[in-house]
Amino acid sequence: MTKLTDLTIAAARDALAAKEFSATELTEAYIQAMEAGRDLNAYITETPDVALERARESDDRRARGGHIGSMDGMPIAMKDLFCTEGVLTTAGSHILDGFTPPYESTVSANLRSAGAVMLGKANLDEFAMGSANITSYYGPVKNPWSAKVGKDLVPGGSSGGSAAAVSGRLAMAATGTDTGGSIRQPASFCGIVGLKPTYGRCSRWGIVAFASSLDQAGPMTQTVRDAAIMLGAMAGHDPKDSTSAPVETPDFEAAITGNVKGLTIGIPKEYRMDGMDPEIQAIWDQGVEWLKAAGCNIKDVSLPTTKYALPTYYIVAPAEASANLARYDGVRYGLRVPGDSLDDMYMNTRGEGFGHEVQRRILIGTYALSSGYYDAYYIKAQKVRTLISNDFKAAFEDVDAILTPTAPSAAFGIGENQDDPVAMYLNDVFTVPTSLAGLPGISVPAGLNKDGLPLGLQLIGRGFDEGTILNVASVIEDAAGFQCKPGKEA
Amino acid sequence: MSYVIKGETGDWEVVIGLEVHCQVISNAKLFSGAATDFGAEPNTQVSLVDAAMPGMLPVINQECVKQAIKTGLGLKAEINTKSVFARKNYFYADLPQGYQISQFEEPIVGEGSIILDLPDGTSREVGIERLHLEQDAGKSLHDQDPKRTFIDLNRTGVALMEIVSKPDMRSPDDAGAYLRKLRSIVRYLETCDGNMDQGSMRCDVNVSVRPAGSDELRTRAETKNVNSVRFVMQAIEHEAARQVEVYENGGEVVQETRLFDAQTGTTRSMRSKEHAHDYRYFPDPDLLPLVFDQALVDDIKAGLPELPDERKDRYINDFGLSPYDAGVLVAEKDTAAYFEAVADGHDAKMAANWVINNIFAVLSDKGVGISECPVTAENLGKLLGLISDDTVSTKIAKEVFEIMIETGDDPEKIVEEKGLKQITDTGAIEAAVDEAIANGAAQVEQYKAGNEKVLGWFVGQVMKATQGKANPGQVNKLLKEKLGG
Numbered sequence: 001m002t003k004l005t006d007l008t009i010a011a012a013r014d015a016l017a018a019k020e021f022s023a024t025e026l027t028e029a030y031i032q033a034m035e036a037g038r039d040l041n042a043y044i045t046e047t048p049d050v051a052l053e054r055a056r057e058s059d060d061r062r063a064r065g066g067h068i069g070s071m072d073g074m075p076i077a078m079k080d081l082f083c084t085e086g087v088l089t090t091a092g093s094h095i096l097d098g099f100t101p102p103y104e105s106t107v108s109a110n111l112r113s114a115g116a117v118m119l120g121k122a123n124l125d126e127f128a129m130g131s132a133n134i135t136s137y138y139g140p141v142k143n144p145w146s147a148k149v150g151k152d153l154v155p156g157g158s159s160g161g162s163a164a165a166v167s168g169r170l171a172m173a174a175t176g177t178d179t180g181g182s183i184r185q186p187a188s189f190c191g192i193v194g195l196k197p198t199y200g201r202c203s204r205w206g207i208v209a210f211a212s213s214l215d216q217a218g219p220m221t222q223t224v225r226d227a228a229i230m231l232g233a234m235a236g237h238d239p240k241d242s243t244s245a246p247v248e249t250p251d252f253e254a255a256i257t258g259n260v261k262g263l264t265i266g267i268p269k270e271y272r273m274d275g276m277d278p279e280i281q282a283i284w285d286q287g288v289e290w291l292k293a294a295g296c297n298i299k300d301v302s303l304p305t306t307k308y309a310l311p312t313y314y315i316v317a318p319a320e321a322s323a324n325l326a327r328y329d330g331v332r333y334g335l336r337v338p339g340d341s342l343d344d345m346y347m348n349t350r351g352e353g354f355g356h357e358v359q360r361r362i363l364i365g366t367y368a369l370s371s372g373y374y375d376a377y378y379i380k381a382q383k384v385r386t387l388i389s390n391d392f393k394a395a396f397e398d399v400d401a402i403l404t405p406t407a408p409s410a411a412f413g414i415g416e417n418q419d420d421p422v423a424m425y426l427n428d429v430f431t432v433p434t435s436l437a438g439l440p441g442i443s444v445p446a447g448l449n450k451d452g453l454p455l456g457l458q459l460i461g462r463g464f465d466e467g468t469i470l471n472v473a474s475v476i477e478d479a480a481g482f483q484c485k486p487g488k489e490a
Numbered sequence: 491m492s493y494v495i496k497g498e499t500g501d502w503e504v505v506i507g508l509e510v511h512c513q514v515i516s517n518a519k520l521f522s523g524a525a526t527d528f529g530a531e532p533n534t535q536v537s538l539v540d541a542a543m544p545g546m547l548p549v550i551n552q553e554c555v556k557q558a559i560k561t562g563l564g565l566k567a568e569i570n571t572k573s574v575f576a577r578k579n580y581f582y583a584d585l586p587q588g589y590q591i592s593q594f595e596e597p598i599v600g601e602g603s604i605i606l607d608l609p610d611g612t613s614r615e616v617g618i619e620r621l622h623l624e625q626d627a628g629k630s631l632h633d634q635d636p637k638r639t640f641i642d643l644n645r646t647g648v649a650l651m652e653i654v655s656k657p658d659m660r661s662p663d664d665a666g667a668y669l670r671k672l673r674s675i676v677r678y679l680e681t682c683d684g685n686m687d688q689g690s691m692r693c694d695v696n697v698s699v700r701p702a703g704s705d706e707l708r709t710r711a712e713t714k715n716v717n718s719v720r721f722v723m724q725a726i727e728h729e730a731a732r733q734v735e736v737y738e739n740g741g742e743v744v745q746e747t748r749l750f751d752a753q754t755g756t757t758r759s760m761r762s763k764e765h766a767h768d769y770r771y772f773p774d775p776d777l778l779p780l781v782f783d784q785a786l787v788d789d790i791k792a793g794l795p796e797l798p799d800e801r802k803d804r805y806i807n808d809f810g811l812s813p814y815d816a817g818v819l820v821a822e823k824d825t826a827a828y829f830e831a832v833a834d835g836h837d838a839k840m841a842a843n844w845v846i847n848n849i850f851a852v853l854s855d856k857g858v859g860i861s862e863c864p865v866t867a868e869n870l871g872k873l874l875g876l877i878s879d880d881t882v883s884t885k886i887a888k889e890v891f892e893i894m895i896e897t898g899d900d901p902e903k904i905v906e907e908k909g910l911k912q913i914t915d916t917g918a919i920e921a922a923v924d925e926a927i928a929n930g931a932a933q934v935e936q937y938k939a940g941n942e943k944v945l946g947w948f949v950g951q952v953m954k955a956t957q958g959k960a961n962p963g964q965v966n967k968l969l970k971e972k973l974g975g
Contacts, residue, residue: 083545096544103538105545206545212775241547242777320775323577326588327542331641342583342639369579369770378772 004029005169009074009226012172016062016073023062023073026172027055027117030075034119034170037144042155042165044080044138045088046120051075054117061115071233072115077171079162080121081128082108082217083206087118091208092126092136092158095328095353097335105206106238107175107217114233119171123161126355127325128182128210131427133160134414135357143190143411144168145486148452153411156186156427162220163190167486173221173230177207179214180313181407181431184443187220188406188456191445191484193473194220195227196431198464199438200245202231203238209324211317212243214435222484224444224474228252231466247464255467256474261295263472266399270306271430273408279449280405287403287446287457290479291472301395301402305387309433312388314425315368315381316436322365328353360421389437396462401472404430406443406456430458440466444473445482454482493661494702497734501702504730506659506695507619507710508722510672512651512682513626513690514557520625520649521548521591528688532631532642540647542586547776550575554649555780557681558598558623559790561651564675564797565618567602569787573622575777579770584628584641592624592652594771598780604655604675605799606667607821611814616668617656626650651682657696657707662723669693669719670821674798678823686717693722695750697729698743713748713757724755732757801826809838818846824860831867836874844870852895864898865891873901880961886910913960916968919952922960923968926951937973945969 004026007015016023031048058073060066083089083101090096104112112118125135132154133141141160143153144167155164159176163186166174176183178196187194195218202217209215219230232252238244267288272281288298330336330349337348354362368377395402407427417423434441440463443456457476461469495502519526522539539546562569576594599621606614628646630639653672659665673684673691684691698710713729716722733743748757796804798820805816819829819842828849833841849870853863873890876882882890882905890901890910897904905911913919926948927934936944945966952965 083543089544091544099544101543101545103543204545205547208544209776240549242549243775319772323579323589323770323772326579326581327544327586329581329583329588331583332541332586333543343581346581366770369772371768371770374770374772 005033005172007172008223009071009173009221009229010223012074013072013229017068019062023055023058023117024052026073027051027075027119030119030171034165037168037170040142040144040164040168040170041139042123042141042161042168042170043077043120044090044092044123044136044161047087047118048120050087051117051119054112058115058117069113069115069233070229071111073117074115074172075117075119076111077120077122077162077165077174078108078118079124079159079175079177081124081177081208082175083208084108084118084121087121089121089208090138091128092124092138093328093353093355093358094137095335095349096333097353099334101206103206106203106240107207107234109206110236111175111230111233116233122159122165122171122174125158125160125182126358127208127321128158128177128179128215129321129357129361130157131181131185131424132412132414132417133157133186134418135355137355140414142414143486145191145411145453148486152414153453154189154414156189156407156411158182159186159194159220163187163192163194166190166192166220166222167484173219173226175217175234176220177210177215177217178431178435179210179216179317180435181428183218183220184431184441184456184458185407185427187443188445188454189411191454191456191482191486192220192222193224193227193442193444193477194218195231195442195466195470196434196440197231197235197466198245198440200243200247201235201440201464201466203236203241203244205238205240205244211320212324213320214317224442224470224477225253225256227442228256228470245464250467252466252470255471257471258474258478260291260472260475262297263400263468264297264299264398265291265472266299266301266395266402268301268303268306268395268402268404270303271404273429277409279410280408280455283446283455283457284403284405287476290476291403294475294479296472299399301399303388303391303395303433305384305391306433308384309388309436310425310429312381312384313428313432313436314364315377316385318361318365319368319378319381320365322362322369325354325358325362357421385436388433392433392437392439392460400462401469402460404458404460406430406458410449410451410453410455434458434460439463440469442466442469442473444476444480445484446476446480447482454484493663495699495730495734497738499738502699502730502734503660503702504726505657505698505700505707505710506661506665506726507657508655508659508665508668509694509696510653510669511692511694512561512653512676512684514554514623514649514651515681515683516551516553516557516649518551518553519647520551520554520623522647524647526648528690530644532640532644535644536646540586540643542588548591548774550777550780551649554623555598555782556786556790557649558621558651559787560679560794561653561676561681562599562602562621563787563791563794564679564681565599565602565604565621565653567618567621568600570596570598570600571782571784571787572596573598573780575623575774575780576771577774580767582627582630583639584630584643584646586628586643586646590625590627591774591777593622596779597622604668604671606664606671607802607817608667609663611812611817613813614664616658616664619654619656621651621653624650624652657698662726665695665726666719666723669722671798674821674823678795678797686719689717692717695722695725695729697726697733699730699733699737709743709745711743711746711748711757713750714760716750721750721752725750725757728756805838809833809842811839811842815842815846822860828860828863828867832870832874834871836871836878840874840877841871844874848891864896865894866898869894869898869900876901876905880912880914881905882910882912883958883962886912886958910959913956914964916964919956919960919964920968922952922955923948923965923972925955927972934973945973948973
């Protein structure tokens with residue numbers, strides 16, 4: 001039999017149903033893996049007791065013949081941006097020291113209702129701000145593929161702990177959140193599947209906010225099918241989130257038919273950037289060939305405002321963050337560093353509590369919203385955002401999905417790209433436009449570069465049409481025959 | 491009656507605009523389900539959203555939206571079926587989010603107007619600039635501990651309507667009339683209880699001055715959080731005089747926020763422009779634009795109660811009351827209801843006189859509101875009935891009324907028990923008249939000589955003999971007949 005920790009959700013679902021092993025056995029295997037894999041620093045908080053309790057509940061349900069959820073008994077990692085009742089929630093920040101929420105985020109509660117077993121809280125960039133998981137107060141996460149190149153690689157970010165946990169088999173799947181690429185880019189770096197749903201598909205209630213108009217939770221899994229199963233468990237309209245869309249959650253798994261014949265796939269010419277890594281271009285071309293072979297029509301499309309996406313994002317997201325992070329003031333919860341006056345206490349607390357990248361973004365955002373600059377920055381960015389959205393709308397008149405690389409490179413070494421924040425921001429060049437337009441995007445592993453590191457391709461879909469990109473991604477997944485084997489044995 | 495400040499260089503006039511924060515009557519807060527009861531134990535009406543716990547999100551309370559629409563309609567204002575909530579960013583310990591959710595560029599209610607009823611009986615219109623919905627902040631308690639400040643978040647997130655007037659007022663009286671009228675309207679609408687002493691209605695006063703007759707708008711100073719009509723009027727008087735002095739001494743008024751000191755009736759600078767906040771307003775990305783159908787507005791409009799202005803017109807047109815009396819009676823909904831109950835089946839003018847002259851005096855003496863008036867509307871109505879059907883004279887009615895104030899008794903019972911019923915029996919009155927004539931030979935001579943004033947002496951005698959209960963009309967008639975005959 002396959003190692004328990006090599007199973008996909010789909011496979012474990014059948015095996016659990018066939019009583020080949022129990023949820024408790026499966027969970028125990030993951031708890032051991034989690035403990036053995038601590039060098040990755042994928043988890044901030046391990047919750048083996050919670051996991052075992054939920055696994056036992058799952059086994060009880062099955063023994064009783066009770067209702068079995070779509071994720072019943074599946075051990076997953078929870079990005080530490082989701083508030084979890086009674087479990088330390090840090091957002092990767094010193095400022096939330098000791099914060100244990102008395103409430104459960106809607107998405108994590110939905111997963112729990114579907115039977116999922118939480119193994120622990122996954123490491124992340126502080127407040128989800130970063131593309132390399134090096135800004136966490138709890139230290140950087142190591143990419144499980146590091147062994148391939150003999151140096152420590154970043155897992156991408158901000159959902160770096162989640163990606164590393166899935167890739168390194170320390171969790172069967174993980175939740176991520178994506179604001180500008182924080183699910184898709186680490187999925188690409190770690191050789192797993194990461195899906196950012198349409199904005200509004202998953203509730204933001206109980207997720208520590210970074211940029212409210214962009215943040216979206218999504219699944220990070222080994223396979224496309226697993227992503228479909230897990231998204232189904234996470235999604236749903238939530239009256240507690242005014243931006244949650246009042247739409248039905250379709251059967252995403254049913255959308256994966258493997259038949260993409262006659263679909264039109266757009267290739268945006270603006271994504272062919274000057275100086276692009278030839279290996280990235282090659283894997284992109286390969287993706288086009290696979291889809292052609294599967295019967296898709298390939299069509300060149302134009303998204304002319306693409307080059308403005310990154311600067312637009314770095315106005316909108318920090319502006320919203322500057323207000324969203326104002327609540328961390330030392331008054332009610334988390335870290336408080338005393339001072340002689342209220343203002344001193346604020347400055348001491350926020351000065352010590354926030355890391356440099358978070359401080360940088362708060363400053364950028366505060367500046368962009370300031371009187372005299374607001375029109376030139378924030379208003380202009382909002383206008384460009386509308387244009388970006390319109391570009392996609394126009395493109396989707398002619399195509400059913402858009403294929404692009406996920407990231408401009410494979411995983412890089414811990415410590416690289418650290419001196420220049422703009423170089424770091426470029427990691428999200430292919431993912432940010434989708435976020436600004438609120439559209440769904442999925443990263444699927446498509447192959448390895450010459451160093452043996454994974455490269456992902458991104459499929460972008462129409463709003464609330466995750467089904468199509470899941471289906472197309474499954475075709476690439478099959479064609480690529482990608483094996484997520486980052487371990488030393490390979 | 492214009493309000494003029496006599497300066498050394500000439501006459502000045504004052505330009506006033508008011509921003510009034512009205513706490514919305516609703517069971518729950520603007521964006522959370524927490525309760526809104528006044529006077530609850532500190533920090534017992536606080537939801538996770540109010541405390542700005544990580545990941546919490548606001549959800550608009552539709553009840554507050556309806557209240558804002560209703561108030562807008564009461565102000566004859568334009569209702570915007572699309573409006574936008576914005577974040578107003580600033581740090582303070584009783585503002586957990588670090589921003590207040592308010593409306594900035596696109597408020598729910600646009601331009602409207604209020605008719606002021608001035609003390610001299612005239613009316614004038616003041617423009618409303620806008621009404622927007624926003625969250626209240628919590629309370630910082632600085633007096634609980636020598637070193638520390640305590641925070642009470644009960645009020646955090648409670649819905650406020652900020653109602654902004656145009657700079658249309660020209661005197662402290664105007665401002666007083668504006669506040670009283672606004673309070674009257676929101677009370678009629680039941681959208682705000684208008685209790686300034688409990689802080690459910692709070693006023694920021696914008697004042698500038700200019701040479702009389704000029705139409706320029708000079709720099710204004712804003713006095714924050716003035717909590718009574720009287721204080722608002724005092725603050726304006728003081729602030730206008732201060733600004734005139736500044737100009738006349740060659741200075742410039744600076745745009746600043748000032749505080750009113752109720753002890754001294756003066757204002758003082760709180761922070762000047764260089765310390766002014768940059769609130770960095772931007773649309774709240776947690777909330778979609780607030781959009782509703784015109785049908786909702788039409789529905790609310792159809793259900794509006796009669797408002798003070800309409801009621802005043804009705805009193806003038808249907809009851810023949812003077813504009814002043816009508817204005818006084820409609821100002822408070824409860825008073826108007828009391829008046830209408832008294833007037834039911836009786837002469838409305840007489841009812842109005844009794845309420846304004848007698849009942850108001852009682853309320854003022856006892857320091858109570860109309861709902862605690864010892865004389866019920868029903869009993870006052872009965873008393874008017876006793877006057878109208880000649881059971882008692884107006885003079886006796888006043889005596890009966892005094893007893894009613896003390897005992898709260900039914901006037902019919904009082905008249906019966908005390909034997910105050912007017913004598914209308916012609917025989918009895920005739921006997922008293924005859925007796926008076928018999929006793930007053932000298933007065934009879936004077937009367938016959940043409941001194942008709944002496945008739946009063948005879949009336950006095952008859953009244954004395956009947957303990958004031960003789961019907962004065964009959965007494966007069968009989969005396970004239972007998973003396974003149």
